[in-house]
Amino acid sequence: MKLRFLYLLLPLLFAGCAQHPNSALPKNSTWTIQQAQLEQLTHWSLSGKLGIFTPNNRDSVDIYWQQSGQDFHIRLSALLGLKSIDIQKRGNETVIIDMDGQRHHSNDTEQLITDLTGFVLPIEYLQQWIKGNPSNASYQLNDRQQVSNLLGGTQNTELWSITYNDYRTVNQTNLPHKLQLTRGDLRLKFSISQWHLPPKT
Template identity: 20%
Template sequence: MIVNSTISHLLAGVLSLCLSACATLPVILPGANPGGFELSGRAAIRYGEQGGSTRIVWRHGSAIDDLLITGPLGQSIARIARYNEEVVLTTAEGREFRAADAEALTESVLGWRLPLAGLPDWLRGRPAAARPARVERDEQGRIRELLQDEWLVEYLAWNEALPARMNLSRDGARGRVEIRLILDQWTQAPR
């Protein structure tokens, strides 16, 4: 069984991942993968009585996700990697957990579902396609609040066309999850 401190670190790291995508406006270069990105940022996560802060680095593409979660001093906490049809969560102790999708994997290991399917779009300031969503916009037409997949996404600050700070929250059977994200760097991924 994973100790509580490892779970707290994993939670904080996953939240940090979400923070990283929105700080700098991406430039789509010739030959770039328009759906792929690399981002880094900071996250604070709270799940029930547990909480913590992390840094994240996330590489996202159509067939791959690689999310590295580190502590404030750079020590590895966990890595979540998706390659086509498999997701692997590796702890700092080297334990591996596998599942068909990130939502099921994080629910079984952490007790709550990481919304990896919706996050790439939410980090771009838009709802995920082909799923119902409720959207509230600000005076500039940017999303202020988004409710999708039982997650409430609040956009607190924008850096040009992308979010710079976001809060994500969800009430679940095992308690409330709150994620605060600050997105430091975003780049469009090459093909």
């Protein structure tokens, strides 16, 4: 049960305006402007697929992630949606509902994940990293002034390496649609099919 739960939960943690992204990216935006846009983007959702690769296993799940300020709801689904795991953070409390419907509560999101899976996942930073915002990380930019890769994490854990590809413009904001996270022998590959952002005011 624990191993099955692990492989379903991992993808999720890592991994608006429902409109199709435009691949024609503006070339005159500076990184300062783009990062300011990403910092101000606090309410969004995404859907897509997440591949999980270890030396002995390869798995793929559907992922839905809704971010509302500091709160979030992440749903991971496999087996045509017949099995799913929900991670919900509201205020200081996180609740994880596993595949058997059991509810697990904590005020420490990362510790709860570690207790249930045996892995430390950087959910605090992923809320920024998945947008292409290199919070608490060293990074490099591509020729369009977008983050192409970063290296970051807490001082107490092994650093995460992330590579980004396939940026597209969604509601005037450049967002990655493909990214890969690597730490040790664990590799997480996100393929985001759609971002949903609030309309520009």
